[in-house]
Amino acid sequence: MKLSSTFDSKMELAYKMDKYENDLNYIRIMLMLCVILYSSFSLIDIQLKIPETNLFLFIRFALVNPFFIIGILLSFHRSFFKMHQIVLVVDYLAAGFGIIAMLLIVPDNFSYYGGMFLIFGVGHFLTRIYWQYASMASYGMVLSYLILSFILSDNYRMNLIYIFFYSSFIFICVYGSYTFERYRRDKYLQTHHLKDDNVVLKKEIYDKLIEVENANRITIFSLARLSESRDHFTGDHIERVGNLCLKVSENLPAHIFEENNIDREQFLESIELASTLHDIGKVAIPEHILMKPGKLNDEEMATMKMHTTYGYDTLVKIKALYEKNNFINMGIHICKYHHEKYDGSGYPDGLSGNEIPLAARIVAVVDVYDALVSERPYKKAYSQDKALSIIKEGSGNMFDPLLVDVFLNSLK
Structure with a gap:
C-alpha cells in the first residue's frame, strides 16, 4: 500500500515532525491510560478469584507497567522524537505478550481473549504507532501465540479459532489505521503546501473525509460481524x-x-x-x-x-x-x-x-x-x-x- 507519491524526503521529515508535535501530549496521556487500564483489570482477576492472581499481578505491575512508565519518562527527553516509535512498539509488545502469557496460563478466561482485541486496537489507533510497525508487531504476537499455544496446549481447535479472530481483527485495524494515516497526510498537504489550490483541494479533502467515514462504518460493521461469526x-x-x-x-x-x-x-x-x-x-x-x-x-x-x-x-x-x-x-x-x-x-x-x-x-x-x-x-x-x-x-x-x-x- 502506498500512501502518497508527493512527499519528498524533506517534506516527509517535516510531516513527521509536525505529526510528532501534535501527538506528543496525546501519546503521554495514552501511555498513562495504559498504565491505569492495565492495572485496573487486576480487579477482574481478584473478583473472579483466579488462583493465579498473584502471578498475574506480577506480570501486570512488575513486567508490563514499567515499560509504560519508562515510555512516559522518555517522552520528556528532547531525543524522544528519534526513538518514540521504537519505544511505543516495545510498550505495545510488552502489553501484548503480557496478555498472551495470562491467556496461556488460564486459557479458559475469556477476559484475556477479549483483552487481545483491546491491545490490537491500542496499537493501531490510540498510541500513534505507525500502522506498518503496529501491523508487523501484531502479526508477530499472533504467530508467537500460535506457536506457544500449540506447545503448551492440546486444544488445537480452539487455538486455531482464536488465531482466526485475531488475524481478522488485525486486518480490520490495518485498513482503518492506514486510511487514517492517509487522511492525515492529505490534511497536512492542504494546510502547508497546497493553499493556492483551494477549489481542487476542497473536493479532494471532501472525498477523503467520505472515504474515512466509510472506513469507520466498515470497521464497526466488521467488528459486529466478527462477534456474530462465533x-x-x-x-x-x-x-x-x-x-x-x-x-x-x-x-x-x-x-x-x-x-x-x-x-x-x-x-x-x-x-x-x-x-x-x-x-x-x-x-x-x-x-x-x-x-x-x-x-x-x-x-x-x-x-x-x-x-x-x-x-x-x-x-x-x-x-x-x-x-x-x-x-x-x-x-x-x-x-x-x-x-x-x-x-x-x-x-x-x-x-x-x-x-x-x-x-x-x-x-x-x-x-x-x-x-x-x-x-x-x-x-x-x-x-x-x-x-x-x-x-x-x-x-x-x-x-x-x-x-x-x-x-x-x-x-x-
Missing part, C-alpha cells in the same frame, strides 16, 4: 436486524422523535449501523454456553445475560475517546438495554416504558422476531405467522405497543 446458526442476523431497524425507524411518526427529544435525521443515519452492535458483548461469553443445544441452567443464563454489560463497558471506553460518534453513543444504549422489557421485567436494570431508550426498544422487537424465524442451537426456525403471533402477545409487556404496530406495518 455463532454458526445466526448467519446474516446482524444485517437483517440492521435493515429492519432502519425500516421501522423510517416508519415512526414524527411525534415519537419529538417526545424522546431525538433528531430524526441523525437517528436514521445511525440506527442501521448501531443496531448491529447489539450482541457484540457475546465475544466474551464461553462457547459452551453460547452454542449449548439445550436450555441454559440458572448459572449459565446469568453468564449469558452479562453480554449486555460486556458490550456496554467496551463501547463506553471507546466513547471516552470519540464522544461525538453517533454510532457509538447509540450503540451503548442498544448494547445495554435491548433485553429490557416494556413492563420492567427485563435485564440488566429492570427499566420500563420510555425509560428504555428508543433505539433499544426498536432493537428489542426486531431482535426477538429475527431470532424466532431463525434456526438456533436450541430450536428450529418458527414460521412467520407463529413469530408474529408471539410478537403481538408481547405487546405491552415485552415490547412497546406503539413500536409493535409500526413493526407489523413495516413487514407488509
Whole structure:
C-alpha cells in the first residue's frame, strides 16, 4: 500500500515532525491510560478469584507497567522524537505478550481473549504507532501465540479459532489505521503546501473525509460481524436486524422523535449501523454456553445475560475517546438495554416504558422476531405467522405497543 507519491524526503521529515508535535501530549496521556487500564483489570482477576492472581499481578505491575512508565519518562527527553516509535512498539509488545502469557496460563478466561482485541486496537489507533510497525508487531504476537499455544496446549481447535479472530481483527485495524494515516497526510498537504489550490483541494479533502467515514462504518460493521461469526446458526442476523431497524425507524411518526427529544435525521443515519452492535458483548461469553443445544441452567443464563454489560463497558471506553460518534453513543444504549422489557421485567436494570431508550426498544422487537424465524442451537426456525403471533402477545409487556404496530406495518 502506498500512501502518497508527493512527499519528498524533506517534506516527509517535516510531516513527521509536525505529526510528532501534535501527538506528543496525546501519546503521554495514552501511555498513562495504559498504565491505569492495565492495572485496573487486576480487579477482574481478584473478583473472579483466579488462583493465579498473584502471578498475574506480577506480570501486570512488575513486567508490563514499567515499560509504560519508562515510555512516559522518555517522552520528556528532547531525543524522544528519534526513538518514540521504537519505544511505543516495545510498550505495545510488552502489553501484548503480557496478555498472551495470562491467556496461556488460564486459557479458559475469556477476559484475556477479549483483552487481545483491546491491545490490537491500542496499537493501531490510540498510541500513534505507525500502522506498518503496529501491523508487523501484531502479526508477530499472533504467530508467537500460535506457536506457544500449540506447545503448551492440546486444544488445537480452539487455538486455531482464536488465531482466526485475531488475524481478522488485525486486518480490520490495518485498513482503518492506514486510511487514517492517509487522511492525515492529505490534511497536512492542504494546510502547508497546497493553499493556492483551494477549489481542487476542497473536493479532494471532501472525498477523503467520505472515504474515512466509510472506513469507520466498515470497521464497526466488521467488528459486529466478527462477534456474530462465533455463532454458526445466526448467519446474516446482524444485517437483517440492521435493515429492519432502519425500516421501522423510517416508519415512526414524527411525534415519537419529538417526545424522546431525538433528531430524526441523525437517528436514521445511525440506527442501521448501531443496531448491529447489539450482541457484540457475546465475544466474551464461553462457547459452551453460547452454542449449548439445550436450555441454559440458572448459572449459565446469568453468564449469558452479562453480554449486555460486556458490550456496554467496551463501547463506553471507546466513547471516552470519540464522544461525538453517533454510532457509538447509540450503540451503548442498544448494547445495554435491548433485553429490557416494556413492563420492567427485563435485564440488566429492570427499566420500563420510555425509560428504555428508543433505539433499544426498536432493537428489542426486531431482535426477538429475527431470532424466532431463525434456526438456533436450541430450536428450529418458527414460521412467520407463529413469530408474529408471539410478537403481538408481547405487546405491552415485552415490547412497546406503539413500536409493535409500526413493526407489523413495516413487514407488509
